[in-house]
Amino acid sequence: MKKKKLVLMGNGMAGIRTLEEILKLNPDGFDITVFGSEPYPNYNRIQLSKVLQGDTTLRDITLNEWQWYEDNNIRLYPGETVTSINKDKQIVYTDKGKAQPFDKLIIATGSNPFMLPLPGVEKEGVIAFRNIKDTETIVEYAKKYKKAAVIGGGLLGLEAARGLLNLGMQVDVIHIHDFLMERQLDRTAGKLLQAELELQGMNFLLQKSTIEILGKKQVTGLRFKDGSRIKADLVVMAVGIKPNVAIAKEAGIPVSRGILVNDYLETGIPNIYAVGECAEHRGMVYGLVAPLYQQGEILAKHLCGVETEGYKGSVLSTQLKVSGVDVFSTGKIIEEENSKVSKMHDDLRGLYQKIIFEKGKMAGAVLYGNTKDGNKLLNYIKKGTTIEEYLEATQNPEKEINSVGDMPDEEMICGCNGITKGAIVEAIHTQGLTTVEQVKGCTNASRSCGGCKSLVSELLQCTLGDSYDVNPKEAICSCTTLSRDEVVQEIRSKGLTHIREVMNVLGWKTDGCSKCKPALNYYLGMIAPLKYKDEKEARFVNERLHANIQKDGTYSVVPRMYGGVTTSEALRKIADVADKYQVGTIKVTGGQRIDLLGVKKDDLPKIWAELDMPSGSAYAKGLRTVKTCVGESYCRFGTQDSMGMGIKLEKKFEGLNTPHKFKMAVSACPRNCAESGIKDVGIVGVDGAWEMYVGGNGGTHLRQGDLLFKFKSEEELIEMIGAFLQYYRETANYLERTSAWVDRLGLDHIKEVLSVESMVKSLNARMEEALSIVQDPWQEAINNKTLLKDLYQTVKVPTKVE
Ligand SMILES: Cc1cc2nc3c(=O)[nH]c(=O)nc-3n(C[C@H](O)[C@H](O)[C@H](O)COP(=O)(O)OP(=O)(O)OC[C@H]3O[C@@H](n4cnc5c(N)ncnc54)[C@H](O)[C@@H]3O)c2cc1C
Ligand SMILES: NC(=O)c1ccc[n+]([C@@H]2O[C@H](COP(=O)([O-])OP(=O)(O)OC[C@H]3O[C@@H](n4cnc5c(N)ncnc54)[C@H](O)[C@@H]3O)[C@@H](O)[C@H]2O)c1
Ligand code: SF4
Ligand code: FES
Numbered sequence: 001m002k003k004k005k006l007v008l009m010g011n012g013m014a015g016i017r018t019l020e021e022i023l024k025l026n027p028d029g030f031d032i033t034v035f036g037s038e039p040y041p042n043y044n045r046i047q048l049s050k051v052l053q054g055d056t057t058l059r060d061i062t063l064n065e066w067q068w069y070e071d072n073n074i075r076l077y078p079g080e081t082v083t084s085i086n087k088d089k090q091i092v093y094t095d096k097g098k099a100q101p102f103d104k105l106i107i108a109t110g111s112n113p114f115m116l117p118l119p120g121v122e123k124e125g126v127i128a129f130r131n132i133k134d135t136e137t138i139v140e141y142a143k144k145y146k147k148a149a150v151i152g153g154g155l156l157g158l159e160a161a162r163g164l165l166n167l168g169m170q171v172d173v174i175h176i177h178d179f180l181m182e183r184q185l186d187r188t189a190g191k192l193l194q195a196e197l198e199l200q201g202m203n204f205l206l207q208k209s210t211i212e213i214l215g216k217k218q219v220t221g222l223r224f225k226d227g228s229r230i231k232a233d234l235v236v237m238a239v240g241i242k243p244n245v246a247i248a249k250e251a252g253i254p255v256s257r258g259i260l261v262n263d264y265l266e267t268g269i270p271n272i273y274a275v276g277e278c279a280e281h282r283g284m285v286y287g288l289v290a291p292l293y294q295q296g297e298i299l300a301k302h303l304c305g306v307e308t309e310g311y312k313g314s315v316l317s318t319q320l321k322v323s324g325v326d327v328f329s330t331g332k333i334i335e336e337e338n339s340k341v342s343k344m345h346d347d348l349r350g351l352y353q354k355i356i357f358e359k360g361k362m363a364g365a366v367l368y369g370n371t372k373d374g375n376k377l378l379n380y381i382k383k384g385t386t387i388e389e390y391l392e393a394t395q396n397p398e399k400e401i402n403s404v405g406d407m408p409d410e411e412m413i414c415g416c417n418g419i420t421k422g423a424i425v426e427a428i429h430t431q432g433l434t435t436v437e438q439v440k441g442c443t444n445a446s447r448s449c450g451g452c453k454s455l456v457s458e459l460l461q462c463t464l465g466d467s468y469d470v471n472p473k474e475a476i477c478s479c480t481t482l483s484r485d486e487v488v489q490e491i492r493s494k495g496l497t498h499i500r501e502v503m504n505v506l507g508w509k510t511d512g513c514s515k516c517k518p519a520l521n522y523y524l525g526m527i528a529p530l531k532y533k534d535e536k537e538a539r540f541v542n543e544r545l546h547a548n549i550q551k552d553g554t555y556s557v558v559p560r561m562y563g564g565v566t567t568s569e570a571l572r573k574i575a576d577v578a579d580k581y582q583v584g585t586i587k588v589t590g591g592q593r594i595d596l597l598g599v600k601k602d603d604l605p606k607i608w609a610e611l612d613m614p615s616g617s618a619y620a621k622g623l624r625t626v627k628t629c630v631g632e633s634y635c636r637f638g639t640q641d642s643m644g645m646g647i648k649l650e651k652k653f654e655g656l657n658t659p660h661k662f663k664m665a666v667s668a669c670p671r672n673c674a675e676s677g678i679k680d681v682g683i684v685g686v687d688g689a690w691e692m693y694v695g696g697n698g699g700t701h702l703r704q705g706d707l708l709f710k711f712k713s714e715e716e717l718i719e720m721i722g723a724f725l726q727y728y729r730e731t732a733n734y735l736e737r738t739s740a741w742v743d744r745l746g747l748d749h750i751k752e753v754l755s756v757e758s759m760v761k762s763l764n765a766r767m768e769e770a771l772s773i774v775q776d777p778w779q780e781a782i783n784n785k786t787l788l789k790d791l792y793q794t795v796k797v798p799t800k801v802e
Pocket of ligand 2: 116151152153154155156157159174175176177180181182183208209210238239240241286287288318319320321
């Protein structure tokens with residue numbers, strides 16, 4: 001039967017969760033296409049607060065890697081926006097001119113941040129906090145400026161303010177009410193929260209109404225209704241969100257505040273559904289993931305023909321993600337005349353608990369200072385617990401719950417994902433889970449806000465007893481419990497030779513994922529270079545295609561230019577190819593070579609053939625460039641032949657597979673024009689000798705290289721580079737840069753190992769083996785018709801720039 005065409009508009013948290021649920025129920029039921037305005041794979045928006053606060057990095061918040069789309073045959077168009085929907089013809093149109101027909105359309109376009117329509121709102125430095133780009137902009141501003149203002153003292157504003165403090169800025173929070181988070185807290189809790197955040201360094205301007213954003217092009221401050229002003233170099237607007245419904249509305253889909261949906265997430269138009277923050281269900285538009293995920297689960301069942309009662313609405317609960325602050329609220333937060341209230345307020349200890357009952361049943365709660373009962377109260381509300389039941393449960397000390405072990409199985413551990421204690425315990429037993437990461441991989445618990453991580457850890461502890469290790473060895477990924485070292489050891493001792501065999505013999509729980517497959521491919525190749533046949537399909541797509549895909553879906557071509565040295569003939573060839581194939585942009589890279597950008601996929605092999613130059617491996621987990629200064633040949637200060645040395649090194653190590661990309665530089669004197677101090681291996685000429693620096697990095701985590709050794713002879717230097725590189729290849733985790741590896745192993749340890757002459761010799765012998773199988777990938781592709789067809793005609797998924 002022909003698969004139904006399912007189109008998802010919005011590559012965000014709710015839409016992709018819906019697809020995950022669909023894939024669980026019917027993996028082959030639909031031909032799926034996803035359009036996402038943001039140029040990234042699906043990421044955890046919630047964790048942007050933690051990124052700003054420095055607790056995690058943008059790299060670590062991806063929820064579904066590019067490979068996930070490919071593994072599930074999902075055609076993803078990142079950075080491409082649906083601009084209109086023809087509901088009668090069932091086609092969506094995009095800003096890149098695509099017309100995509102659908103049998104079923106899911107609209108999951110989320111929200112837009114609400115920007116107060118103030119004079120000056122368009123000035124530079126006035127931004128929202130919603131996505132990766134906003135986060136990057138805030139981090140950049142914090143590097144240059146000192147004073148920030150956050151408008152809005154709600155969840156987002158306070159989490160942003162904590163992040164700005166962590167980034168070293170002074171922060172004023174401007175709030176329109178007389179206490180914070182009035183949508184989630186009552187006055188008492190709001191005031192307790194304010195006192196704690198003031199101690200943390202935030203300054204609050206309450207009951208302030210902003211009327212103007214000051215400055216010329218760039219913001220310089222804010223003016224308020226009462227005539228007062230403050231200075232600000234950065235203004236973060238966090239005053240709520242508006243469902244993103246414009247395209248649906250234009251298409252004639254019924255919309256109120258959000259896109260109107262029934263209990264099955266059906267809009268008023270057949271075959272069109274809405275899920276997430278853009279949807280309005282029974283008058284409610286939700287802005288937290290728990291209800292959105294519940295909607296996604298129901299929609300998936302409905303689309304897969306699985307019987308469901310439908311979505312009935314959700315009881316909300318919120319928690320602020322600011323360290324040192326424990327605040328929780330759920331359901332109704334302000335009592336009415338007829339409500340019954342249980343209240344406890346301990347000023348001395350900063351503790352507050354209020355539970356509201358309406359018509360004899362629990363209806364809401366606000367907790368400050370101690371939030372451990374939060375999920376329990378949420379469960380009580382969902383179950384419709386009566387006052388009598390509540391009193392009985394709390395007055396009988398035998399029934400009091402002191403640890404996660406005492407909780408009933410149906411109690412919720414992860415509110416965001418709706419995962420109960422019973423479900424986690426069952427997964428621990430049936431799947432042999434031993435770490436929080438594995439529980440996350442198998443059940444989704446702790447995959448969103450991360451607030452339940454400590455409960456999951458506690459639950460592992462009481463389920464596994466002494467066999468639970470709080471600081472476990474890190475498994476390669478959630479498909480296995482084995483660490484990198486254990487896997488490498490097993491491959492060696494059992495003589496395993498291919499990925500599937502490793503998975504079968506070592507008891508993988510799945511068919512592998514985008515984390516373990518490329519890692520296993522690397523380890524197998526590193527261990528037995530002469531025997532192992534590279535499993536190309538396990539590689540990241542840029543490496544398979546030997547070209548980096550760009551955000552507009554075109555590719556880049558970077559030929560090798562040894563040591564950054566070229567000839568007029570080579571330049572002419574590059575120019576001719578650029579003209580012939582209408583290359584969009586020609587750019588000199590930071591690694592001293594030429595990048596041809598904007599190349600069509602079909603043209604790649606033709607360009608490689610016409611250039612007839614080796615691949616620069618600009619996409620590879622391997623040697624990228626050896627940057628050189630002009631050195632003794634031309635420079636007055638040069639004491640050594642840096643260009644000659646750079647060319648020699650690049651020719652020797654090109655094409656080598658390493659755990660991550662690898663860059664080198666050679667400068668002929670300590671003025672360091674080739675930036676040797678921030679390279680994986682940086683060479684500096686001094687007084688007739690070469691100094692060798694290692695572990696440098698000029699990227700996100702700037703790290704200056706450490707001096708490893710100094711050599712008088714070129715041969716000794718090259719031998720040590722070979723030994724160092726091979727030691728890195730053999731002991732680093734896949735995707736670990738030398739900077740992190742040197743920090744992990746310690747420079748002293750690496751020096752000690754590489755001071756043993758026999759060790760240097762044996763490492764070099766294995767390095768020579770690895771180098772002996774190197775082939776130029778462009779030549780390999782053009783000379784192999786099957787490879788050409790496989791690589792350039794079957795890859796469907798546009799993928800990220802690595
Ligand atoms: C900093 C921050 C912290 C948060 N913390 C929490 C928290 O602790 N707990 C919690 O429960 N919630 C939290 N939230 C809210 C939570 O992230 C959202 O509720 C959730 O992401 C909404 O999911 P969604 O899929 O509806 O929308 P989104 O995740 O916003 O996804 C919508 C996607 O659709 C794309 N899109 C829009 N229009 C189009 C179009 N026409 N064509 C193609 N693509 C389009 C958008 O670019 C976006 O990528 C937080 C939000 C932020 C910003
Ligand atoms: N921990 C979490 O659960 C979390 C964290 C961040 C964001 N979020 C979600 O993201 C979305 C956006 O968060 P938000 O905090 O912007 O929305 P919000 O609606 O929860 O809060 C906005 C706050 O801004 C205040 N405000 C409105 N107009 C103002 C003005 N002119 N001047 C000063 N203050 C003004 C409001 O009184 C309100 O307290 C929400 O859906 C929220 O639930 C959740
Ligand atoms: S590093 Fe020294 S030798 Fe090389 S170009 Fe700079 S100044 Fe000249
Ligand atoms: S409670 Fe948010 S991830 Fe579990």
